[in-house]
Amino acid sequence: MEQFKRFKDEITRFLMMYKFALDSLETKIEILKEEFHFLHDYNPIEHTKSRLKSPESILNKINRKGCDISFPSIRSNIKDIAGLRITCSFVSDIYRIRDMLGNQSDLTILETKDYIQNPKPNGYQSLHLILGVPVYMSDRQERVCVEVQIRTIAMDFWASLEHKIFYKYNETVPPRLLQELKEAADSAAALDKQMERLHHEIAEIKESHMENGGTGTKRIIIRDEEFQIPAALLELIDIGQGNE
Template sequence: MNTLQIEQFRKFKNEITRFMMAYKFALDAFETKIEILKEEFQFLHDYNPIEHTKSRLKSPESILNKLHKKGHEISLPSIREHIKDIAGIRITCSFISDIYRISEMLQNQSDLTILEVKDYIQHPKPNGYRSLHLLAAIPVFMSDRQENVCVEVQIRTIAMDFWASLEHKIYYKYDKAVPPRLLQELKEASDSASALDRKMERLHNEIAEVKEAQPLELAETMKRISINNQHYQIPEALLRLIGDDPENG
């Protein structure tokens, strides 16, 4: 390999690296957003609607395979235009209502551009798959430019996530040729998981109603704030700004 070829290869490698780094930075920015939402919700409501998150970046080989299947030319602009799930993040929630709450909070953020919403909870796939999908563009500030990078966001409950994981393993084991009997059982399992989600949400709401019915405990809780495991008592002078002590209604 001569000097010119080495230089061309180095330039090409740098272009691919920067291309992939933009998607990595987009995931980093998205995870920061989610972490802020988690902490804010925990502080304000003493409750965290997000159980856990998981992000992934498609490999260059996987990207090219998908581009080839779609029949598009192989180039970085072509990849950017036609492959929208290079960067993906999955948010797992406890309850169905949390899914829509998180989705609404993300859609209200001014620096996010929501390109597409697919609701597979209200309209499950025929095989039983349930999840809420968002395709969002997030700005990434590089050293010499700003790029709007697409991130695919999947939001689902623990039960939905467990079902999707099982379905993926079965399809992988049978190389997508899953026997009809197993397909039917998977669909039934999806219906059972959906029923469990609805029952757990109903129990959660009933528990919340019981907690709100304890005014003295609520009044004491309202006089304290907790940030980073540090607990602070709200001074009486600040409490007087709202006119009345919480205990006095």
């Protein structure tokens, strides 16, 4: 009984590290969302979803890989125990978020798989990153791997339905259906390109209106509260620009 309790404590502590890594990463994402919203009046991140593999799922994967059943072996061979999916509005946002994460001094991009530039044969598109995330435990610091998948709404829609269609489907999929699935992925990619083009055009029109009107540049909004920029600060900006 004592041995079982010791093992239970070990596996709980092991999984807690991955949970803490996810919590830390989600906090960073929330800060990036708010910062981008305040500075650009636009949020590139539509939503996030995290998950932690169950002990049973971890054991099944380690068996499929033919690796030793030990905590060091699991850490070395399974990089997706903790997973975070980030859904964006546009393809350019995907790479912007990747760069934002890469610029965090305590995060390390350990691995990148770009299924947008190189889609899978079935049409699947997404950017996969393995991040090294520091976790501070009571007696030590650990660096934990978290898999991050970044995709657009259209990519996520396609991937979710593809999973539902073929979940637990053990038969060989007819070539005709595979071709239709690939065509649906191509349509989703075309939609992404069209919506991004429209987004850029609207942004240019909005920027032009602001430059002509000028009133929008004299206020800032933080936490839904509007603040006027004092005239003295605006004068400092004018002076600074005059000295350039």
